[in-house]
Amino acid sequence: MHEIAGTVFHRWYVTLFGLAFLFFAVRHLGWRKTLIYGVLAFAVGALAENGSVHFGFPYTTYSFNPALRGKELWIGDVPLFVPLSYTFMGYFAFAAGRLVASGPWRTRARFWWQEFGMAWILAVWALWVVDPVSRLGDQFYLGRVFRYRGPGFWFGLPLASQLGFALTSFVLLALLFWLSRGEADRDVSGSGAWLRHPHLPALITWHVQVFHMAVIAFVIGGAATAIGGSAFLMWVPAAAVTAVYWASISPRGGQRAVVPSASVEGHGQVHEPAHEAGAEPLGLSR
Numbered sequence: 001m002h003e004i005a006g007t008v009f010h011r012w013y014v015t016l017f018g019l020a021f022l023f024f025a026v027r028h029l030g031w032r033k034t035l036i037y038g039v040l041a042f043a044v045g046a047l048a049e050n051g052s053v054h055f056g057f058p059y060t061t062y063s064f065n066p067a068l069r070g071k072e073l074w075i076g077d078v079p080l081f082v083p084l085s086y087t088f089m090g091y092f093a094f095a096a097g098r099l100v101a102s103g104p105w106r107t108r109a110r111f112w113w114q115e116f117g118m119a120w121i122l123a124v125w126a127l128w129v130v131d132p133v134s135r136l137g138d139q140f141y142l143g144r145v146f147r148y149r150g151p152g153f154w155f156g157l158p159l160a161s162q163l164g165f166a167l168t169s170f171v172l173l174a175l176l177f178w179l180s181r182g183e184a185d186r187d188v189s190g191s192g193a194w195l196r197h198p199h200l201p202a203l204i205t206w207h208v209q210v211f212h213m214a215v216i217a218f219v220i221g222g223a224a225t226a227i228g229g230s231a232f233l234m235w236v237p238a239a240a241v242t243a244v245y246w247a248s249i250s251p252r253g254g255q256r257a258v259v260p261s262a263s264v265e266g267h268g269q270v271h272e273p274a275h276e277a278g279a280e281p282l283g284l285s286r
Contacts, residue, residue: 006072011081013141020205021088028095028198033179038087040175045083048168050076058164062148079145089130090172092209093123095202097173100242103249104194108185116177123169124162126210129231131165132157133213139220155227189251211235 008015025034052059054077064079073080097119101109109115132155138144152158188197210231217228 003071003073007080010072014081014085017088017205017209018084020201021091024095024201024205025091029179037091037175037179041087041090041172042083044168044171044175045086046075046078048164049078049082052161052164053077058167059161060148060158060164062146062161064146065144068143068145082145086168086172089126089209090123090169090176092202092206093126093169094119094173094176095199096206097122099197099199099203102185103246104197104200105189105249105251106185106187107198108183112177116173119173119176120166120169122206123173124166125234126206127165127169128154128162129210129227130213131162132227133217133220133224136217136220136224139224140216155223 022034025037029037048058051057052061053063055061064077064082068074068079075083097117098107098109098115100122101114101118103109134142134145135148135156148157148161152161154162186198188194194200214228214231217224217226217231
């Protein structure tokens, strides 16, 4: 019980993000697909983390703080909360990527690969900020969690470890795109309707996940300031490009954008008609 409490309450941030993931994913994918993804994502995380600890693949060799044993649950030689975080980090990037690629007036982009590419960028971006700040966990609430053998290119982390994260992120997103294949496009245009976009909560949560770590880096100060600064510097041009892109696909003169639903079949495009102009905004099918 002590170890369970340590995982649930001491890692309260993982618990909160995990609950948010369950709430959003179940509404979007349904219980069955959420469960399938959750189990597979956890398995990917557990294998990748233990593989790195023992064999140096895919993140190069590192070790977790042995003092955490007996204080929280472990799976193999990895604290349980670490592979659990794969579930929500993958989903937030997936749903946020769909919103960025489709724009706030629809739920799907024209081609599935546009969504995948954007989701992959967001997933890697999050990891490239969260991981180096987490390495400094002994200076904030996270505590000392892991240690790499030597100095590295990316704020003290080996560049190969970050490439490894890109690989596992690709796998997680592939799972989500497979589970949601054929999902219909939905019209969410109309005055203020984008505030009810089904993927907006995931985009907001992705920002919370990334930028609260960037703020922590500023609070720590010293060399960590560069991590926080890089996160914000990357965000400014990304936000500007997104704003210009959304403006270019915005419905004008009361006309709704006609965008075919994306799919992994049929050369990346489905030729089904968009919703009628008078149709009511719809949420995602479960």
